[in-house]
Amino acid sequence: MRGVACFLGVLALSAGCVLEDKPIDPDLDGGVEAGPCGVCPASKPICNEEMECVECTQGEDAYCTERMLVCNTETFECVACLTDAQCTTASAARCDGERFECTECDDNAQCSGIDQLPSNANVCDEGLCVDCTPVFEADTCPEGKSCDPRTRQCTSTDVGSLDVCEACVADSECGLDGAPSEEHRCVPMFYKGEPFPEDEQTGFCLKTFAPGECAQPYAIRISDRESLSDPELGAYCGIVEALATCPTVRALDGNDTCPSGEDTDCPLYGLCRSVGGLPLRCTYRCTDETQCDQAPNPGSTCGSSGSGNEDYCGG
Structure with missing residues (x-):
């Protein structure tokens, strides 16, 4: 009888050792096998060296990567970022080292490798990564091209x-x-x-x-x-913006012709007239010769060429 009691005692001790080494929460719902930790919650599926259920460790970060996150190996938690390079959105290109979240940029260096922007040489402009700004145009736009300040994109026009x-x-x-x-x-x-x-x-x-x-x-x-x-x-x-536009002025200066004799051959709001004796030339309305080309160019006068109609440069 004494031998049976001893045998049962050994079994009890053995069971206790197993339970201590691999604890199981009988009330746990939706748990996962986690090695030495036994069963861990699905939200913390990894067992670390301290026998704690955590989201990730240095060698096991699948729980994070599946969620497009990275593992903070100091806290064993999944976070949005650890470095700026992991923040690739123009509006959130900097990694906040305290919250481990991507936030607005505060330095041009953070704007490399940003989605939908050139791979490098971008600019941080008021917290937003952009292709260029007028101030940094020479550094960001290749081959001496200009920066459109409205779109903050490099153009195909030479400076x-x-x-x-x-x-x-x-x-x-x-x-x-x-x-x-x-x-x-x-x-x-x-x-x-x-x-x-x-x-x-x-x-x-x-x-x-x-x-x-x-x-x-x-x-x-x-x-x-x-x-x-x-x-x-x-x-x-x-120029007098009530009478002319830049394209009409340049058309006169360039001696542009209007073969059909119609105003529509000239830039919008331009006129097709005889200019300084030259037929079928593009010109524009005027009220004074100071609004026209320099003398002695054909378009330097302002008149109607005797037509009695509105005055134009070269008339």
């Missing part, structure tokens, strides 16, 4: 390549004799009080105003206007 009254989207595109010029800006313009062109996204290159330096046909001062790259108000050598 300094556009002449006066050519259409532009950035100040840096405007130049003098094909070279960048600090005296020229990309300025939004109007025709009879309405934005021209209607997209309100395009400007035209104009020279900044200085007394005595505005030459015809750009001798009309335009004041208190922002450029497309700079919100500071400025004054520019321009």
